[in-house]
Amino acid sequence: MSQDWTSARGRTAIGRVALSVPARQALADGQLRPERTVLDYGCGRGDDIRSLQSLDCCVEGWDPYFRPDSRPTKSHVVLLTYVLNVIEDPEERLQTLQHAWQLASTLLVVSARLTWESSKVQGREYGDGLLTSRRTFQHLFAAAELRRYVEEATGARVIAAAPGVVYAFKDEAARLSYLAYKVVPDAEWLMSADTASALDSLVDYAQQRGRLPRIEEMPRKTAELLAHLKPADLRRLTLQGADPGLIAAGAKRTTLNTLLYLAVELFNGRGPFGNLPVSVQQDIRSFFSSYKEACRRSDRLLLKLRDDQYVRGAMHASLAGKLTPTALYVHRRALEQIPTVLRLYEHCASIAAGRPAEWTVAKLRHQGRAVSWLDYPRFDQDPHPRISSSYGVDLQTLEAKHVSYSDATNRPLLHRKHEFLEPNDPAAPRYRRLTEAEVRAGLYQNPQLIGTENGWEVELARCGRQLRGHRLVRRPGNT
Ligand SMILES: C[S@@+](CC[C@H](N)C(=O)[O-])C[C@H]1O[C@@H](n2cnc3c(N)ncnc32)[C@H](O)[C@@H]1O
Secondary structure, eight states: OGGGOSSOGGGGOOOOSSOOHHHHHHHHTTOSOTTSEEEEETOTTSHHHHHHHHTTOEEEEEBTTTBTTSOOOOEEEEEEESOGGGOOOHHHHHHHHHHHHHHEEEEEEEEOOBGGGGGGOOOEEETTEEEOTTSOEEOOBOHHHHHHHHHHHHOSOEEEEETTEEEEESSHHHHHHHHHHHHSOOOOOOOOSSHHHHHHHHHHHHHHHSSOOOGGGSOHHHHHHHTTSOHHHHHHHHHHHSOHHHHHHHHHHHHHHHHHHHHHHHHHOOOOGGGSOHHHHHHHHHHSSOHHHHHHHHHHHHHHTTOHHHHHHHHHHOSSSEEOSSEEEEEGGGGGGSOHHHHHHHHHHHHHHOOOSSOSEEEEESSSOEEEEEEOTTTTTSSSOBOOEEEEEETTTOOEEEEEOTTOSSOBBOOOGGGGSOTTOTTHHHHHHHHHHHHHTTTTSOTTTTTBHHHHHHHHHHTTEEEETTEEEEOTTOO
């Protein structure tokens, strides 16, 4: 096979010291479980295989250059990691993807290098990509192109798990449970050592979720400790121990989360009730008159996302986040506190383009539909955090854009940090005090200047102030 290649594909495989980004993503998303077999298709030098084996994954690999003698076998999960972008023949590229898809019984994880890396790849034009001086080929994908390409080749509903990493599920139940994991994380269970602590954990669950769990939703240890109690007794004891106000708040939260989940599911393709994860089925039975009613309400929610006035109203009503003339900016810690329609907005963008691993603030535009994830790595340490990168997607065109500020000399920075958070965030009072001191010192008198590092320094000097941590102090020589 390798004789037919017109590029030196073997040279594209690097030695890895750590697990690749796509394999790490799939691991973090709970997709590489011990009971699932994994095939690394186009595994290169095999470093991901070794790392995953050391994590007790049942993984094998195949590569036409490095392991031509093994045979790729059908597996639950197939990883196709940075393979498509090195194949110079478009027909073979498509066949490779389709073959990988045939080999997967649950999930295919496809990753490719993205166009935002184009400054790192030099070469002459060749076919639909570039041939480098080492005779390696690269077709860099736009994020939307990768998702569409995999969708068309597999016929599956594709989810962007991260920029440049997409999931095509063959198993519908696995897709729906992945969406649930992303949208409505399971309630946390307290540890149970005896019947009394198992009951405490049940009370805690009921207060978080607004309902009692079914036995199959409990951790095994808790279920074993409570198995001797009749369901009616279990119910009575739990309700006796729980705070009714917290149960009601839990029920409201779960109802909204279920609507959010079903709306996200509609955005990615709705499945039958029986394929939903057991916990979501149970939430629907507990808080809606029927699945049909739940779907009708969630469809309305998705429709509201198109309504500018409604979205703007939700942004005004949001207790968390900073509203500007163009967008709502919300800190990662506050994202679950914003109105459900806005959470849906962010989730739809994430499914379309993949939420990056590193981000601090989500920006939701109120004109048009576009979401960006902005990274301020020192948000909590720096009184005026500097941006390091932004990645965003326009939901109308599905075009994604990445901007790195690592070489920028005059980076944008943030003010009034508490506004990005929810009012109850433990850090908010300290940030608010700093803002008030800055306002009193006259530092916000020229808003057009203070948005970038240089302008902010000029204003600090003009007002005779400097920052010491989150305290504003006079500059030496200014009394
Ligand atoms: C950039 S490397 C990636 C290797 C590995 N997946 C990793 O991420 O470390 C691309 C690999 O794709 C393999 N490859 C090339 N053509 C292929 C094809 N038609 N089917 C499967 N793998 C192929 C190459 O041999 C090379 O090892």
